[in-house]
Structure formats: C-alpha cells, structure tokens
Amino acid sequence: MRKKQLGVSLGGLMAVSVVLIAVALIGIKLAPSYIEFYSIKKVINATAGENKGASVATLRNSYDLRRSIDGIETITGKDLEITKDGSDVVISASYRKEIPLVANIGVYIEFHTSSKQ
Numbered sequence: 001m002r003k004k005q006l007g008v009s010l011g012g013l014m015a016v017s018v019v020l021i022a023v024a025l026i027g028i029k030l031a032p033s034y035i036e037f038y039s040i041k042k043v044i045n046a047t048a049g050e051n052k053g054a055s056v057a058t059l060r061n062s063y064d065l066r067r068s069i070d071g072i073e074t075i076t077g078k079d080l081e082i083t084k085d086g087s088d089v090v091i092s093a094s095y096r097k098e099i100p101l102v103a104n105i106g107v108y109i110e111f112h113t114s115s116k117q
Helices: 010-050 056-070
Strands: 081-085 088-102 105-114
Touching (some): 010 056, 010 105, 056 081, 056 088
Antiparallel strands (some): 088 105
C-alpha cells in the first residue's frame, strides 16, 4: 500500500478555481460584443442578398430597418461602406469596441465584416 495519498490539495484546487473564474468572467464580458458582431454580420448579408439592384439610400434604409429589429446600436446605415463589384453589391462595416475588465485594464477589439467573403 502507498504511504502517501494521491489527489488534489486544497491549495491546488483553489488555484485552479481562481484561474477558471477569471477566464469565465472575461468570457462573460466579451460575449455580448461578439454576439452583436455576428448580428451585424447577419443583417449586412441579408441586406446585400435581398437588395441586389437597389440604390445606396435604399440599402442604408433596409439595413436600418433590420438593425432596429435586432437591437443593434453600434453601426447605423450611415456607417456602412457600400460598393459595387460587377453586378453584386458589397456592404462592409468596421468598428472598434473597448471593453473595460477591471479597474484600468480593458480589452480593445476591432471588428470588420463584409457581405462578400
């Protein structure tokens, strides 16, 4: 029989718990920004796919209507970059998000999406 027991000590358990909690808190703070980014991407792709021959003003208005349904506040129709690639309409958007974590420590994220991938 072994004279020493094998397993996790209380100190080891506490250290692992602190690291897991820190990672979970950072994930909880970052998740809304990524959820909003994927909503913006979905709305841009739907707007570009549905309004292929539309004018720029119509595209911006269509995006704004869809944006209000999804509750997107970061990017408005005025912030979109709309170009033509042959007969296709390409809608793209870029923006930055700063997320405070603890005290004066934060995360700075740059997002970019386009209807042509």
